Amino acid sequence: MNTPPITTKRERRKEARPGELLDAALALFVEKGFAATRVEEVAARAGVSKGTLFLYFPSKEDLFKAVVRETIAGRFTEWNEELEAFDGSSAELVRYCMRSWWERIGMTAASGITKLVMSEAGMFPEIAAFYQQEVIGPGHDLLKRVLQRGIDRGEFRPMELEYAIYSLIAPMIFLLMWKHSMAPCCPPSQQIDPVGFIDSQVSLLLHGMLAQPAAPATETPSRTAAP
Known part of the structure; x- marks a missing residue:
């Protein structure tokens, strides 16, 4: 009888990592902006190493593009x-x-x-x-x-x-x-x-804002003096 291979928690999470990384990246990009967000922070929030992040997304710009495409x-x-x-x-x-x-x-x-x-x-x-x-x-x-x-x-x-x-x-x-x-920053009354x-x-x-639509403007024929 063949015993099925034991799957560790780390292996089970592997397929989910791109999604977890995108969720973490989106949250940090929104919180801190693109310039201030570091890939190390994204990896840490997703619970993986920076090396793992780079396996899926070679650069922060690639990570941002993936976030935009996904969301x-x-x-x-x-x-x-x-x-x-x-x-x-x-x-x-x-x-x-x-x-x-x-x-x-x-x-x-x-x-x-x-x-x-x-x-x-x-x-x-x-x-x-x-x-x-x-x-x-x-x-x-x-x-x-x-x-x-x-x-x-x-x-x-x-x-x-x-x-x-x-x-x-x-x-x-x-x-x-x-x-x-x-x-x-606004109180509830100003939300x-x-x-x-x-x-x-x-x-x-x-x-529109008018009580009723304005009539279309028409050109008034010009009057010429009688000869």
Whole structure:
């Protein structure tokens, strides 16, 4: 009778180590920033040696890229699939996108990555370029499709999509920056309810602030003196 090999705790954890390292790296990147985070700290928090970390991620930059792909960039496949399958109105889709983004990114530790990139882009242009390629670019493309869907269906008026997408992005960036800067310092009476804020922004984006839409301006024909 063959006796199954004994698997030690160290061996059982080997396959889980990349995930543990990414979790530890994300926490430290958000807490300390990219520049101040040391790989030794990441390894220690994950409970492995620095050598083990380098087996999976040859450099801190590679580790950061893996964190971004795991927590944010890797979600664009499912988001695009959901856009294709969505059968509600385009206004409902806008609200769904913004709420979904908050639930899947804003409420998680990954929400701190945006602040990190914005704060340290000047010192680490390669990190900024990577984030542009993996997150910002695909995010812009997705939002363009959302707005174009509304235009094509006659639900939204024609607009300059290259700029209109920032009307959707700006409130979300504000929430992230608030969450990781002022929110921990503010009393409860001054805290922002993220879902309420998102709903308010969606309403403003879709309906504006005017009590009723202004009538389109028409050109008054010029009068010429009678001969």
